[in-house]
Amino acid sequence: MNGNGRSGGRPTLEEVAVRAGVGRGTVSRVINGSSKVSEQTKAAVEAAVTELGYVPNRAARALAANRNDAIALVIPEPEARFFAEPYFSEVVRGVGAALAETDTQLVLTLAGSDRERRRLAQYLSGHRVDGVLLVSVHAGDPLPELLAELGIPTVISGRRSAAETLPCVDSDNLAGAAEAVRHLLDRGRRTIATITGPLDVYGAHCRLDGYRQALAAAGRPVDERLVAVADFTEEGGRRAMRELLERSPSLDAVFASSDVMAAGARRELRAAGRTIPHDVALVGFDDSVVARHMDPPLTSVRQPIEEMGRTMARMLLERVSGRRGSTGAEGGPAVVLPNRLVVRESS
Amino acid sequence: MNGNGRSGGRPTLEEVAVRAGVGRGTVSRVINGSSKVSEQTKAAVEAAVTELGYVPNRAARALAANRNDAIALVIPEPEARFFAEPYFSEVVRGVGAALAETDTQLVLTLAGSDRERRRLAQYLSGHRVDGVLLVSVHAGDPLPELLAELGIPTVISGRRSAAETLPCVDSDNLAGAAEAVRHLLDRGRRTIATITGPLDVYGAHCRLDGYRQALAAAGRPVDERLVAVADFTEEGGRRAMRELLERSPSLDAVFASSDVMAAGARRELRAAGRTIPHDVALVGFDDSVVARHMDPPLTSVRQPIEEMGRTMARMLLERVSGRRGSTGAEGGPAVVLPNRLVVRESS
DNA sequence: GACTACTGTGGGAGCGCTCCCACACTGTGT
DNA sequence: ACACAGTGTGGGAGCGCTCCCACAGTAGTC
Numbered sequence: 001m002n003g004n005g006r007s008g009g010r011p012t013l014e015e016v017a018v019r020a021g022v023g024r025g026t027v028s029r030v031i032n033g034s035s036k037v038s039e040q041t042k043a044a045v046e047a048a049v050t051e052l053g054y055v056p057n058r059a060a061r062a063l064a065a066n067r068n069d070a071i072a073l074v075i076p077e078p079e080a081r082f083f084a085e086p087y088f089s090e091v092v093r094g095v096g097a098a099l100a101e102t103d104t105q106l107v108l109t110l111a112g113s114d115r116e117r118r119r120l121a122q123y124l125s126g127h128r129v130d131g132v133l134l135v136s137v138h139a140g141d142p143l144p145e146l147l148a149e150l151g152i153p154t155v156i157s158g159r160r161s162a163a164e165t166l167p168c169v170d171s172d173n174l175a176g177a178a179e180a181v182r183h184l185l186d187r188g189r190r191t192i193a194t195i196t197g198p199l200d201v202y203g204a205h206c207r208l209d210g211y212r213q214a215l216a217a218a219g220r221p222v223d224e225r226l227v228a229v230a231d232f233t234e235e236g237g238r239r240a241m242r243e244l245l246e247r248s249p250s251l252d253a254v255f256a257s258s259d260v261m262a263a264g265a266r267r268e269l270r271a272a273g274r275t276i277p278h279d280v281a282l283v284g285f286d287d288s289v290v291a292r293h294m295d296p297p298l299t300s301v302r303q304p305i306e307e308m309g310r311t312m313a314r315m316l317l318e319r320v321s322g323r324r325g326s327t328g329a330e331g332g333p334a335v336v337l338p339n340r341l342v343v344r345e346s347s
Numbered sequence: 348m349n350g351n352g353r354s355g356g357r358p359t360l361e362e363v364a365v366r367a368g369v370g371r372g373t374v375s376r377v378i379n380g381s382s383k384v385s386e387q388t389k390a391a392v393e394a395a396v397t398e399l400g401y402v403p404n405r406a407a408r409a410l411a412a413n414r415n416d417a418i419a420l421v422i423p424e425p426e427a428r429f430f431a432e433p434y435f436s437e438v439v440r441g442v443g444a445a446l447a448e449t450d451t452q453l454v455l456t457l458a459g460s461d462r463e464r465r466r467l468a469q470y471l472s473g474h475r476v477d478g479v480l481l482v483s484v485h486a487g488d489p490l491p492e493l494l495a496e497l498g499i500p501t502v503i504s505g506r507r508s509a510a511e512t513l514p515c516v517d518s519d520n521l522a523g524a525a526e527a528v529r530h531l532l533d534r535g536r537r538t539i540a541t542i543t544g545p546l547d548v549y550g551a552h553c554r555l556d557g558y559r560q561a562l563a564a565a566g567r568p569v570d571e572r573l574v575a576v577a578d579f580t581e582e583g584g585r586r587a588m589r590e591l592l593e594r595s596p597s598l599d600a601v602f603a604s605s606d607v608m609a610a611g612a613r614r615e616l617r618a619a620g621r622t623i624p625h626d627v628a629l630v631g632f633d634d635s636v637v638a639r640h641m642d643p644p645l646t647s648v649r650q651p652i653e654e655m656g657r658t659m660a661r662m663l664l665e666r667v668s669g670r671r672g673s674t675g676a677e678g679g680p681a682v683v684l685p686n687r688l689v690v691r692e693s694s
Numbered sequence: 695g696a697c698t699a700c701t702g703t704g705g706g707a708g709c710g711c712t713c714c715c716a717c718a719c720t721g722t723g724t
Numbered sequence: 725a726c727a728c729a730g731t732g733t734g735g736g737a738g739c740g741c742t743c744c745c746a747c748a749g750t751a752g753t754c
Contacts, residue, residue: 010474012740023704028742036702055473059409060740063709068406073455077440089435093424096457100466105475108420108453110443119447126402127357128452263640289635293610295642359710370734375712383732407710410739 011052020048031056070105071316072129074120074143076136077112087288087305091135091157094309102317104130111143121146131155131316139200153319155312159334161202167319169312169335173203176301176339177210178217180255180283183299183341185218189253189281193226195240195265197257204232207257207285226251230261237264245272252280253347259284259291259300266294266346281347296345304337311335358399367395378403417452418663419476421467421490423483424459434635434652438482438504441656449664451477458490468493478502478663486547500666502659506681508549514666516659516682520550523648523686524557525564527602527630530646530688532565536600536628540573542587542612544604551579554604554632573598577608584611592619599627600694606631606638606647613641613693628694643692651684658682 017027022041029037030045037045048054062068073095075088092106099106107129111120124132124147131153137144139160147154156168184192194211197204208227215222225247230236237256241264244251254269256262262284266276274280276296284291287302315335364374369388376384377392384392395401409415420442422435439453446453454476458467471479471494478500484491486507494501503515531539541558544551559569572594577583584603588611591598601616603609609631613623621627623643631638634649662682 013742014740017704024741025704025743026702029703032742038702041703053472055469057410057740058473058475059406059415060709061742062406063404063410063711064740064742066709066742070454075439088439092422092435092455093457096455100457100463103470106455107417108439108443108455110440110447116447122402123450125400126405128405289637290640293637293640360712361710364734371711372713372734373732376733379712385732388732404710407739408712410741411710411712413712413739 010057011054013054013056016045016048016052016054019052020044068105068128068130069103070107070129071099071131071133071313071320072107072109072124073133074109074111074135076138077110077116087286090305091309091312094306094311095133095313096309097306098310098313098317104317117143124152125150127152131320133157133312133316139202153316155316155319157308157312159202164334167315167333169308169315169337170203171303171305171308171339172336173206173339174210174213176285176303176341177207177255177257178214179210179339179341180285180299180301181211181214182218183343184253184255184281184283184347185214185220187253187281187347191226191248191251192253192255193228193244193248193251195237195244195254195256195261196227196229197232197261199229204257211255223248230257230264232258232261234260234264234267237261238268239264241265241268245269253282254280255283255285257285259286259288259294259298262298262300263290263294266298277346283341283347287342291342291344294346299344299347300342302340302342304339308337311337357404358401360401360403363392363395363399363401366399367391415452415475415477416450417454417476418446418478418480418660418667419454419456419471420480421456421458421482423485424457424463434633437652438656438659441653441658442480442660443656444653445657445660445664451664464490471499472497474499478667480504480659480663486549500663500669502663502666504655504659506549511681514662514680516655516662516684517550518650518652518655518686519683520553520686521557521560523632523650523688524554524602524604525561526557526686526688527632527646527648528558528561529565530690531600531602531628531630531694532561532567534600534628534694538573538595538598539600539602540575540591540595540598542584542591542601542603542608543574543576544579544608546576551604558602570595577604577611579605579608581607581611581614584608585615586611588612588615592616600629601627602630602632604632606633606635606641606645609645609647610637610641613645624692624694630688630694634689638689638691641693646691646694647689649687649689651686655684658684 013027014024017024020027022045026037026041027045030042058069095106109120109123111117132147134143134154134156136158137156137160144154144156144166154166156166159168159170181192194208196208199205199208212222226244228240228243230240237260254265256265262282266282269276269280276282282298284298284300287300291298291300360374361371364371367374369392373384373388374392377389405416442453456467456470458464479494481490481501481503483505484503484507491501491503491513501513503513506515506517528539541555543555546552546555555574562569573591575587575590577587584607601612603612609629613629616623616627623629629645631645631647634647638645638647
């Protein structure tokens with residue numbers, strides 16, 4: 001009937017100890033894979049554990065050991081809407097995969113509205129997680145600093161600037177963009193325009209740099225009239241495309257810094273009577289659902305999002321256990337993963 | 348330097364009590380909004396709490412009260428890939444919104460591979476969460492039963508059959524499909540075909556029923572040659588469309604039970620030289636990104652996914668606290684939320 | 695034979711809460 | 725005057741662990 005009845009309840013470590021004919025301490029040592037337990041007693045304890053179906057009580061462990069065996073994944077809500085598409089679930093999958101081996105929980109927290117952010121800050125101050133994974137942090141976000149003050153290990157995805165101080169995992173935006181542009185050059189395109197994201201976003205900036213470097217490497221001059229700045233939205237992509245067509249009607253290729261902007265560009269190109277890829281080749285970035293279902297299917301730069309998630313989680317776990325081992329070693333390494341161009345019919 | 352130094356550490360309830368000049372019990376009562384505390388002492392305690400920046404220790408609370416203040420959202424991985432698109436993030440957003448008010452954590456668990464499912468079962472047996480949210484459960488899934496045995500409150504999304512026994516939240520698939528078909532009839536379409544999902548999936552079955560009922564209500568006979576069964580994939584949709592065109596070349600409208608299948612159908616229609624919507628009107632289901640970015644943009648039935656998430660979470664919280672209040676009231680209510688047709692250029 | 699030097703092991707203390715019993719105090723009725 | 729319920733309140737006990745000190749046992753050394 002009730003959940004914690006006398007003898008029917010879940011077994012405790014103490015009961016395991018009695019069953020195995022050893023002390024509590026010994027059982028604890030076995031459970032935690034600690035050293036210095038004779039093979040014999042270890043076997044006895046393990047037998048008792050399986051017989052009783054013992055599962056450690058997480059709360060008790062957390063209380064006694066002053067840790068949580070949980071990390072938080074913080075999702076900035078408003079953004080999520082944009083780049084949510086496969087991104088979100090892929091990150092989660094990667095993180096989940098990395099965590100599957102450990103017995104660390106993944107706690108999901110949304111931080112969209114200001115109210116939610118305040119709650120989050122308060123939540124984190126309660127030290128209810130051992131570490132935090134931050135996805136797509138803005139340059140001015142106070143969260144990383146707060147976490148540093150609280151001494152909570154943090155890993156972010158995507159550098160906020162070239163001089164990122166926090167441990168982070170990023171994809172090689174520059175190389176990805178460069179590859180896209182090189183691909184267009186290889187296809188014989190001569191006048192390649194680009195639609196960028198907001199340039200205060202570091203990733204967007206890198207993609208533009210990649211565009212420039214690829215052209216430069218091919219000995220082509222970079223015509224600034226072929227660069228249009230947008231905001232990662234479809235409407236923005238559309239507007240940018242309109243501008244580009246006006247400024248350089250002779251363009252024959254466009255590299256958009258996101259699939260969604262590419263979708264906007266495609267609409268505008270169609271409206272202007274240009275066919276894809278015949279008149280204008282189009283390449284996007286993200287390799288999202290949008291890319292796969294566009295007409296024609298969009299060539300796009302694929303980020304290894306799942307792997308980024310996995311890497312982030314692993315880095316964080318390392319820092320968590322590192323700190324537990326009293327090392328204060330700061331100075332975050334930045335892991336940069338390669339991107340891959342997925343060629344489809346649009347180019 | 349270290350995280351749990353002597354006097355710099357986070358304040359405990361006891362310290363709050365001392366500061367406020369009251370006993371521990373009283374502070375606990377105030378914190379938990381419990382009854383029977385005089386306004387005066389309550390104010391004093393609250394002052395002490397803010398002065399000290401007190402945040403209750405979740406682990407201690409969980410241990411003492413034998414609850415977790417956490418619920419799990421179980422995501423069946425393989426599926427996630429398909430219907431992940433906005434679905435996943437929207438559910439999470441809804442659940443998160445509902446949880447924001449309480450101080451319940453959202454723990455995310457993936458259950459893709461068999462190994463992961465075993466780990467999950469083991470995890471859940473540890474009673475580490477107060478309740479579980481199950482997304483898209485298959486008819487034969489043993490998880491619900493396991494949870495019932497463990498006495499862990501559960502809410503699922505989507506009924507597994509007409510006689511769903513578990514508390515669940517679903518969208519009105521039948522009515523949504525019927526509305527889509529009615530819309531096509533209103534547009535003057537005469538020969539409306541449908542592409543269904545696998546019929547052992549209850550939701551797919553309902554959508555087909557909606558199709559039939561709408562036709563019947565309009566006094567149209569249901570021609571079984573206009574029904575093609577597919578599997579929710581794009582390729583399946585394509586194949587089904589091919590069949591339909593062969594069997595009934597004169598069709599002038601198609602209702603597909605998912606946007607992805609509609610995308611497949613669209614490809615096949617194009618290949619067959621039919622224009623959309625001029626020759627054939629097309630309607631999908633889900634109102635996913637695919638629908639918005641299709642060419643032409645796809646009319647689709649929108650499920651209130653975020654609200655479903657919110658509702659699920661609320662139901663679960665209710666059951667969790669209900670059970671805590673020792674009521675064993677079983678017999679799950681099924682909440683069915685209305686769908687809405689989003690009309691775009693494809694019809 | 696007494697010394698140190700390990701290796702395993704048992705179990706006390708304590709983590710920060712909640713639960714609940716006991717104890718003031720107030721009133722009200724006899 | 726006495727008993728009685730009712731309201732606030734204090735604080736003991738205990739949740740199930742981990743940490744760590746103490747101690748028994750064995751082995752090697754002077």
